[in-house]
Each structure stands twice: as structure tokens, then as C-alpha cells.
Amino acid sequence: MIRQFELVERLKAYDPNADEDLLNRAYVFSMKAHGSQVRASGDPYFSHPLEVASLLVDLHLDCYSIVTGLLHDTVEDTLTTLEEIEHLFGAEIAKLVDGVTKISLLELQSEKTQQAENLRKLVLAMSTDIRVLLVKLADRLHNMRTLHFIPSAEKRRRIACETMDIYVPLSERMGMHSFKDELEDLAFAQLNPEARESVLSRLKYLHETTVNPVEQIIVELKEVIEAAGLSPQVSGREKTPYSIWVKMQSKNIAFEQLSDIMAFRVAVTSIDQCYQALGVIHSYYMVVPGRFKDFISMPKDNGYQSIHTTVIGPMNHRIEVQIRTQQMHRVAELGVAAHWQYKQGESHDGRQYAWLRKLLEIMEQASGPEEFLEHTKLEMFQDQVFCFTPKGDLISLPKGATPIDFAYAVHSAVGDHTVGVKINGRQQPLRMVLQNGDQVEIITSKTQSPSPTWERFVVTGKARSRIRRFVRTQQREQFLELGRSILQKAFRNEHKKVSEKLLLEAAKRLNHDTVDDLHVAVGEGIHTGGEVISALNLEHKQSSPAPPVHSLKVKPAAVSDTAISIKGLIEGMAVHYAGCCHPLPGDSIMGIVTTGKGVTIHTQDCEVLGVFPDTQRVLELAWEKNDLKLHDRRYLSRLKITFLNKPGSLASLSTTISKQGANIANIKVMNRTVDFWDILIDIDVKDLEHLKSVMAGLRALSILNSVERV
Numbered sequence: 001m002i003r004q005f006e007l008v009e010r011l012k013a014y015d016p017n018a019d020e021d022l023l024n025r026a027y028v029f030s031m032k033a034h035g036s037q038v039r040a041s042g043d044p045y046f047s048h049p050l051e052v053a054s055l056l057v058d059l060h061l062d063c064y065s066i067v068t069g070l071l072h073d074t075v076e077d078t079l080t081t082l083e084e085i086e087h088l089f090g091a092e093i094a095k096l097v098d099g100v101t102k103i104s105l106l107e108l109q110s111e112k113t114q115q116a117e118n119l120r121k122l123v124l125a126m127s128t129d130i131r132v133l134l135v136k137l138a139d140r141l142h143n144m145r146t147l148h149f150i151p152s153a154e155k156r157r158r159i160a161c162e163t164m165d166i167y168v169p170l171s172e173r174m175g176m177h178s179f180k181d182e183l184e185d186l187a188f189a190q191l192n193p194e195a196r197e198s199v200l201s202r203l204k205y206l207h208e209t210t211v212n213p214v215e216q217i218i219v220e221l222k223e224v225i226e227a228a229g230l231s232p233q234v235s236g237r238e239k240t241p242y243s244i245w246v247k248m249q250s251k252n253i254a255f256e257q258l259s260d261i262m263a264f265r266v267a268v269t270s271i272d273q274c275y276q277a278l279g280v281i282h283s284y285y286m287v288v289p290g291r292f293k294d295f296i297s298m299p300k301d302n303g304y305q306s307i308h309t310t311v312i313g314p315m316n317h318r319i320e321v322q323i324r325t326q327q328m329h330r331v332a333e334l335g336v337a338a339h340w341q342y343k344q345g346e347s348h349d350g351r352q353y354a355w356l357r358k359l360l361e362i363m364e365q366a367s368g369p370e371e372f373l374e375h376t377k378l379e380m381f382q383d384q385v386f387c388f389t390p391k392g393d394l395i396s397l398p399k400g401a402t403p404i405d406f407a408y409a410v411h412s413a414v415g416d417h418t419v420g421v422k423i424n425g426r427q428q429p430l431r432m433v434l435q436n437g438d439q440v441e442i443i444t445s446k447t448q449s450p451s452p453t454w455e456r457f458v459v460t461g462k463a464r465s466r467i468r469r470f471v472r473t474q475q476r477e478q479f480l481e482l483g484r485s486i487l488q489k490a491f492r493n494e495h496k497k498v499s500e501k502l503l504l505e506a507a508k509r510l511n512h513d514t515v516d517d518l519h520v521a522v523g524e525g526i527h528t529g530g531e532v533i534s535a536l537n538l539e540h541k542q543s544s545p546a547p548p549v550h551s552l553k554v555k556p557a558a559v560s561d562t563a564i565s566i567k568g569l570i571e572g573m574a575v576h577y578a579g580c581c582h583p584l585p586g587d588s589i590m591g592i593v594t595t596g597k598g599v600t601i602h603t604q605d606c607e608v609l610g611v612f613p614d615t616q617r618v619l620e621l622a623w624e625k626n627d628l629k630l631h632d633r634r635y636l637s638r639l640k641i642t643f644l645n646k647p648g649s650l651a652s653l654s655t656t657i658s659k660q661g662a663n664i665a666n667i668k669v670m671n672r673t674v675d676f677w678d679i680l681i682d683i684d685v686k687d688l689e690h691l692k693s694v695m696a697g698l699r700a701l702s703i704l705n706s707v708e709r710v
């Protein structure tokens, strides 16, 4: 445990004007406030705020931040009030302590939606003063370091999850890599100890069995650069177990190459020297193309600056080298904290926190906490699969994700137009669950649109909401079209003219705001055409509805002008094909309107129509010819076939069907005797014409006795 005078000395070392008295008073106040409280570790509670303050001193933060670190738990965990803090330490410190306390209180509500709220408020808090977040991160880091003392496994897990989900990404965005790495590794140790152990033992094995070339590489790099008159600091650092593990996961390979586990750093004193060192390295070693990145001339959003390059280095090891100045190195490790102006009274430079404002905007725009959570929360890694695009871009998805989720993760437009998928080069069904390391190629078509059936096998919120939204708008449009046709027909039957004024009147009387709403309601089957006409008190002849169904059988199949055409409708939304009679394009068809479901299409001679009581709800329909050609849709049709029981009979039957371009969906054997088979066979066909040609092909077979449509 750091002692009081040490804390003051270390602060004074970088900030000679720091308010020593303030710090001392805070130290004593916090120690007294926490009194005899103890941590799960058995240590006095005060050790915690003291460690937090110490971490903040390491970051060279201002005196107010250190004081806030000392006081951060007093309001939440002791009898101290905020007023007291303000009275004793001033308004600014009270505000900072209040910010940290608020975040801690929000953390206590751990429900899913609440967590998004936490995150939102957390960032709101830090955007008003970034020091609140810096104190919070130090607080979290110390809590993570002592996490193993907490007896409840569930609580440990919750805290580790929260760290992974909220504080790791935040410290990364702030450029605080040393914090990020440690938080991540501590959370990893809690959440997936087996994985971490496997990485560590693999590293240990590598260190034991191979000559560790790191020292030699450092020496050689140093010599090469020194020969050019520079005096660099060269270091080699092993990547964290977590980052190695993620890499192993995503690449689906074991780590063997040094560049997978090591990063070499060259630190020099000026930007000029960075480029000089780069020139030396590039002229001495072979450069690996496509790996060079200059973040000195183009710094990252969080202020990170460095030159990255990969070369075939000493002893033919492929290595990544990062070149930067010492100041840049400090920024790379400490991020925002390194930029912090600790001199009191100096205004904060808002520009470098531009991304904070951006993050804030996104959050303001997200409509609800759920949506926000879905779009920003980094889901836990064990619950994820990592897949690749054909170009090698990594897409991470929740476990159980299917190619449709993948497609929507790539781009909404890709998702909307998906027709098929190749996984690792092989065509696979869209419902296939993706595995780690899968290379996924989405096949798209401009004419494809989202299918309602997709919703059954997607797991991501993005895919689901896109599909739902599409289905909802499509469905409404279809109901609207259908309703309009039904009403037009109803008015025509009554020899009344349809006018917008009349329709609006009808809409009002039936409690709809707009004519469109009325159309939708009629399309959905909430009102029949007759009901709308009755509502207008127009003379409605109840006694002469649609002609009796049995007479329709003799009607010519030609499209009558009163028929409602079925065009561009997506099966399963407003229109359904009846399972009893399997109507095909080309068949004469009728529809039954079911309340809330839309229209079910039957063939005109289907028995169901004959017994359907409400003729008001029976519609005359017709296929829209041209439109059907556009869609390469298949319809199910059922045939009853009787044929000779001879070896190879069934085979020649199926060959004939496939030669006609039809696909067998199901076969059911009804009866098999010594001489004959009776089977029911379901086939997918384009339309009636297609079915007829299949039947003709079958009739040409010598084994065939009879074939008829069921």
C-alpha cells in the first residue's frame, strides 16, 4: 500500500504546484470515512481508493483527479454526503466525485436494458469532464486486479462481462492501451480461464523448446539503426494472451510465427528520426508488402501515432516493427490521459475528444436503449463466431448466426438481396449455422427481397429488424393494393362510381383516419366490400352477392374484367396458396378473405369453395401473366400416379420428372401390389403449362397406367 508522503512526492514530481494540503486532507478524510470497512480480500477498505489514486498518479493526472480518486467511494459507501464533500473540497471536486458515484450506482442495475442506459449515462458523464472516466477506469482496474477475492462466481462473472463490454472498449477508444490490455486480460482470466491457460501453456512450450530469438532480434535491430547514427530504444513485447487467443480464433490457426505473438518497438527522439529509422530498416531488410501504415502523418482518432511496418527481419523472422518517438509512445500507452493538461485552470482542448461527441450523437439518435445496446454493445467473445468475407475481412457474429446474419452484417443491401451462400467454397443452405473460421460468400440478386421465412433462423437484431420492417411495409402495401381492388370491384358491382370523397367518408364512418387505412383494413379482411358500401348507406343488394360458386366451374378461364389480379405478391404475407388444391399459375382461381390474414387462393373447382358460407368473402382472382414471368418462383403441385410394378419403374418415373425440369418434393406410397404401384407425388413446377408437360412426359412411359392431378 502506497503511503501518504509517497503519493504527495510522486504528484509533486510532475506537478510542483499541486495543492499538497488538499491531497493530505482528502487522504485523511477518506481513511476516516471508510473507517473499519474491509474489502473482500480482508484488506482495510481504504486501500482501494488509495490504490486508485496511485494509478491516477501513474497517469500523471492533475491534483483534482487524484483527490477524486481518494474520495470516489465515500458518498456511495459511507455516511458522507455530497454537500460535505463540496463544503470541504470545493464544487469542482464534488462534481467529479458525483460523476463517479453516479456511474457506480448505475452499475448496480445489471439488467440488459439498464446496461445500455449505464453506458449512455456513463459517456454523458465523461463527456462533461473526462476526468470522471479516468477515475472510473482506475477504479475498475483495481477492482479487476482484486476480483478473485470476491466469493460469488456469478458476481465475478458479471463484473468481468461488464468490463469486457463497457470498460475495455472505452479504454481502447481513449487510446489507453496499457489499461485496455490489463483490463482485458483480467476479464479474460475470469470469463474463459481454460482458453487463457491453453494460450499460456502453448507460449511456455514455445519458450522452452525453441531458442528465443527475441533478444537477438533486438540487438540486431539496434545495431542496424545505430549504424545510421541514431540512438534508438528497441524493445520486444509479447502480445497479451487474450489478443493471441482472439487471433487464433479468428484465423483458425495455431500461432507459430513470431509476428503473431511479438511486436517490436523502436523509440527515437524526433519525427525526423522515425522516418530515418524506417528508411534504414527498409533498406536493410525485405519489406512485406501491404503492411506499411503511417499513423504519424495520419494519426488515429484517439491521437495514436506510430509507423507500422513488417519486414523479413533478423534470422529471416517475419516481424512487425512499430517506430515512434518517446512522446508518441507515451500517448500510445496512456492515450487521452497522456494529453491531459494537469495545470489547473487551463481549458480543455475539445478537438481531440471529437470522437466523444460523435459517440454521443450516435447515442442521441438511437431510438431506445434496446436498439442502442444492439448496435454498440460488444457481445461476449465466447458467444461469438468469427467468419471471413471472400476478401478476408473479419465479421464477428453471435453464436448460432446464419448466412443471412452475415449478409446483413456486411451491408443491409447485401442482406436484402441474398439468394444463396457458399461456405468455404461450397453451396450451402441459408439456414446453415456458421462456424468459427468459415469463409462466407453471399450470392445476391437484384430481384431478391427479404423473405418472412428468414426471420426463423436469424439471430442478430440488425437482420431481424430489417426483415421485420421489410415484411411490415410490404404486407401493408399488399393489403392496400388488395383492399383497393376489392373495393373497386364492390363499387362496380353496385354500379357506383368510386370517388376519393366517398372513400374518405366510408373511412371516417368505419373509424379509419385515411383512405389508405380503409384499403388496408379491407385487404386484411376486417371489412368486406359490402360492409363498406353499407356504411355509406348506399343501396346495397345483399341478395345478389358474387354468383354461386358451383356455376363458376363452367365459366371460361379467361380473365374477366372484374377479377382481381394477383401480381408481385409475396407468398406468406397477404396471399397464401391453399394446401388443399395447390393452385398453379394458369389455373382458374378464387380467393377467400380471412380476417387479419388476407387472401387464400384456391383453384376454382376446389371443394372448399363449394362449402364456404360467406360469399361476401369469396373473390374472383386472376394471375397477372407478365409479372409471374419475372419471378422464378416454384409452386407445389400434387399428382396421383398408378404404374406397373417392375424393376426400375420408380427410377424412370423420377428421371422423366427431372428431365422436364421439375423437382420432386415428396413421394408417398399409397398402395403397392404385385402388379401396380399407387403413389402420391409432390413436385415443384413453374405453372400449369409446366405441370401439363410433366404429365405428358409421364404418360409417354410404357409403365404408366394413369396420372392425375389431386
Ligand code: MN
Residues within 6 Å of the ligand: 048, 072, 073, 139
Ligand atoms: Mn471504487
